[in-house]
Amino acid sequence: MKRGYRYRIYPNKEQINLLEQHFGSVRFIYNRSLFIKNTMYSKFKINVTEVDLNNNLTSLKEQYLWLKDLNSQSLQQANRNLLTGFKNFFEGNGRYPTKKSKRNNNLSFQVPQNYQINLTTSKIYLPKIGWIKIVLHRDFLDKEFIKNELVTKEVNGELILDQKLNKKFNILKTLTVSRTSAGRYHVSILIDDHVPEPIPVEFHETTTIGIDIGIKSFAILSSGEVIDNPKFLKKSLKKLKKLQRAVSRKKISSKNRKKAVLKLAKHHQLIANQRNDFQHKVSIKIISESQAVCLEDLNVSGMIRNHKLAQAISDVGWSEFIRKLTYKAEWYGKTILRIGRFDASSKLCNVCGYKKENLTLNDREWECPTCKTLHDRDVNAAINIKNIALNNLNTVGTTERACGLTGISQRYEARSHSIY
CATH class of the missing domain: 3.30.420 (Nucleotidyltransferase; domain 5)
Known part of the structure; x- marks a missing residue:
């Protein structure tokens, strides 16, 4: 069963700038891919795939050099989210994808992998951004489960949970970084404990x-x-x-x-x-x-x-x-x-x-x-x-x-x- 656990983070000024760059870049890639997909289909009836959009990122990085300073997987996730939006639309579960606006204060980007959580000092590592203070007000996994079932590493006496080392278990899923209109930053960690959903109990x-x-x-x-x-x-x-x-x-x-x-x-x-x-x-x-x-x-x-x-x-x-x-x-x-x-x-x-x-x-x-x-x-x-x-x-x-x-x-x- 999949569940998301949301925690507040406290980045410093330099990290805030990096987070804002990721928010803007993910929005830029999403809008650019939406334009490409709509144009190719309306003019040539060509359905652009996720592979095509990700390949286009290489040429965009040569044209916009600042894209090289960002987490490439977060940019690829923007393309995946766009195609998910089209899929939901055609299945009748959502509206047609539209351009994202700068005026939207509820911003987010996703980190599919390579993030780390320092369980000793309550810090989280995000690729291209670094270690950020996080308030783990509740456990996203039981401490005994982490100790016995997952792979952890110890650095300078600090216990660190690395998503990359536990990739084979497929428990630590995508991490989402968001900012509210009040200027507060959060991360949401998606956990899949592989426990099946309970069978609905009988009722009368x-x-x-x-x-x-x-x-x-x-x-x-x-x-x-x-x-x-x-x-x-x-x-x-x-x-x-x-x-x-x-x-x-x-x-x-x-x-x-x-x-x-x-x-x-x-x-x-x-x-x-x-x-x-x-x-x-x-x-x-x-x-x-x-x-x-x-x-x-x-x-x-x-x-x-x-x-x-x-x-x-x-x-x-x-x-x-x-x-x-x-x-x-x-x-x-x-x-x-x-x-x-x-x-x-x-x-x-x-x-x-x-x-x-x-x-x-x-x-x-x-x-x-x-x-x-x-x-x-x-x-x-x-x-x-x-x-x-x-x-x-x-x-x-x-x-x-x-x-x-x-x-x-x-x-x-x-x-x-x-x-x-």
């Missing part, structure tokens, strides 16, 4: 939970539990406006403006970190307490086009929360069941099946005219999501098909077909 109605995600409340469970929405962005809007005014008052391209922009970016980073931490805690709690989780397939990208709700929806982070639930379910052998976005959930009585057609967003409670049951709108929706998902599974689906469907081409495979 009592061990299945339905979730209705919302804005007023973050999530409402079919058990009746309501998880409040912390609204991190809304609580910080006053300070964000103050920081934004400070940016607008500074002279363009001045040092003071850059300082003000950095302060604003750091506060946005704080909000994102708060939201991310909250979603991790909620998602692992739900996955740990349930064998199966039922969700509604929402058209989030379409919903945020409503400018009255866009900020509130973005503050909740529905898509990211569902993504966390999905991959954690795969980790622990749990099942994700989805229902279609057009299936009735809020309007349907979970007791007798009556459908209230005139239900509006302002109606937080409603009474079923047939069975006289008083419904909380959100709790009723969560129960219906669970019932519809289980009914769909029993009629047209299987556990294996419904578990962990994240690709666009697979998104509707496990959706239910409304029978009401």
Whole structure:
């Protein structure tokens, strides 16, 4: 099973310059290869391969001498990422690759191999950059596993884990270096422990939970539990406006403006970190307490086009929360069941099946005219999501098909077909 472990690094000024050169060069190679591939196909109907793009790097290095000072494998990885983007597009799992912009502050490049980790002094070695301080706040591999299963070397009494020496084990995979808009640098180490994904455990109605995600409340469970929405962005809007005014008052391209922009970016980073931490805690709690989780397939990208709700929806982070639930379910052998976005959930009585057609967003409670049951709108929706998902599974689906469907081409495979 593959997992990524992200750590913060603290490069010095010289290393920062080298990292920025790698960010810019990888973007340059990606855009250049995209231009070549599009031109060759549109004019000559020739499909340019990865080998062709990598061979072109040799001539580019003669034309742009500064490319020789960079890690060649990172440049080749840019070509591989471009072709992966085309593959995902043609398989229906992504958009057509577009040119990368300098204005994008979330930059990254990849180091496929030849990196080292000093486990004694907490430093990491990157080719063409050198040793950088890293904060290993958690273990990416068990210490006993490293000692007994991997090859390490000792230099001046310091224990070093070299990816090159362990290449045959195929455990230490690609390393990704990134920079956030707040100017913080991170590395993400991809680990493949070769442990197969757990077989999805059996579940039944009592061990299945339905979730209705919302804005007023973050999530409402079919058990009746309501998880409040912390609204991190809304609580910080006053300070964000103050920081934004400070940016607008500074002279363009001045040092003071850059300082003000950095302060604003750091506060946005704080909000994102708060939201991310909250979603991790909620998602692992739900996955740990349930064998199966039922969700509604929402058209989030379409919903945020409503400018009255866009900020509130973005503050909740529905898509990211569902993504966390999905991959954690795969980790622990749990099942994700989805229902279609057009299936009735809020309007349907979970007791007798009556459908209230005139239900509006302002109606937080409603009474079923047939069975006289008083419904909380959100709790009723969560129960219906669970019932519809289980009914769909029993009629047209299987556990294996419904578990962990994240690709666009697979998104509707496990959706239910409304029978009401």
